[in-house]
Amino acid sequence: MKKVLTLFLLCYVASAAKHSLKYFITGTSGTTNFPEFVGLLMMDDVQISYYDSNIKKAEPKQEWIRKLFKLQPQLGVWLSQTCIYNHQLFEANKNVVKERLNQTEGSHVLQSLTGCEWDDESNQTKGFDQYGYDGEDLISLDMQTMTWITPKAQAVVIKYLWDADKPRIQRNENIYLSLCPGYLKNCMHYMSIFGQRTERPSVSLLQKTPSSLISCHATGFYPDRADLFWRKDGEEIHEGVEKGQILPNHDGTFQMSTELDVSLTKHEDWRRYDCVFQLSGVKEDIITTLEKTKIQTNWVSPSEFPVHHHAIGVVAAVVLLLVFSGVIYCCWK
Incomplete structure (x- = not known):
C-alpha cells in the first residue's frame, strides 16, 4: 500500500x-x-x-x-x-x-x-x-x-x-x-x-559551551497553543534569536526552545534580558531572567582535568598493548 x-x-x-x-x-x-x-x-x-x-x-x-x-x-x-x-x-x-x-x-x-x-x-x-x-x-x-x-x-x-x-x-x-x-x-x-486540560511547563536556561547560544527550553506544557520568546528591557526582540518549533513529548505534552546570541553582550547587561513563556488560556506568564547562575551546562573547562605525565605513560602503554593484542588476534584468525 x-x-x-x-x-x-x-x-x-x-x-x-x-x-x-x-x-x-x-x-x-x-x-x-x-x-x-x-x-x-x-x-x-x-x-x-x-x-x-x-x-x-x-x-x-x-x-x-x-x-x-x-x-x-x-x-x-x-x-x-x-x-x-x-x-x-x-x-x-x-x-x-x-x-x-x-x-x-x-x-x-x-x-x-x-x-x-x-x-x-x-x-x-x-x-x-x-x-x-x-x-x-x-x-x-x-x-x-x-x-x-x-x-x-x-x-x-x-x-x-x-x-x-x-x-x-x-x-x-x-x-x-x-x-x-x-x-x-x-x-x-x-x-x-x-474544562480544558492545561499544564504549565518547567523552563530552563541551557548552554553547551560559553561561546554557544543560550537556549530557553520549556517542556511539559499542554495544549500546544503556546509561545516562547526573548525580551530585552521588557520588549520582545527578534535580532539574534533563533526560535524552534513546538515538538511533542512521549507523555502527550509538548516542548519548545528559543535561542539567544549574547556573544556581544556584557555579562552585567544580561539581566536586561528575560525569556517569556505564554500558554493559551493561562493569564500568568512564566518569566525567566537571564542570569549566569541560572544557566545549566554539561561543559567542563579542560583546565579542570589536569593530566600528569605518568598518567599519559600508562595510557600509552595500554593503547600499545591493545594494538599488539589485536595484531596477534588478526594473524591467528
Missing part, C-alpha cells in the same frame, strides 16, 4: 487569535491491513474524535467531549451517523477519482481535508475543502469563486464534473462558511464549560 501521508494536517496552523475545526479523511483501496475509511475530527489541531470503517462509531478523544457525550448521548449518536454518511459519500468520490484517472486496479489512497478557520479578533472565517490522491495534491475548492481547481492535467475532467454539480457547491459553501464556524464556536463553548 502506498504510504498514507498526513501533510494536510500541517496546512493550517492555529495562532492565539485563530481557531479551526477540521475533518481529515483517509480512504484506501486494494489493501486489508488498514481500515478502508478513517475520519479524524480536529479542533485547533488537537484530535477530538475518531471514526473508522471497522468500529463504525465516533469515539471521543478528549475528556471534555467525553463529558459532553455523557451529558448529551444523542450528540455521539448523531456524530456516528454523520461519519457513516461521510463514509458512503467519500466512497462515491473515491470511485469517481479512480475511474476518471483510469486507476481502478491496485492499491490507492484518497485523502481529504475539510473544515473552517475562525479569527476571534477580526471575526473573519475561512473554509477549505481539498483532496489528495496517492500522496499528491489532487483538487480543491476555491472558496472565493466557488469553483474547483487542480494542479493535475488528468484531473481536469473531475474539475468539470464537480463544477457542474451546483447543488453540491452550494451545500459546501453553506457548510464551510456558515455551519462549520457555528460548530467550532459551540465546541469552544463546551470545552470552556467542561
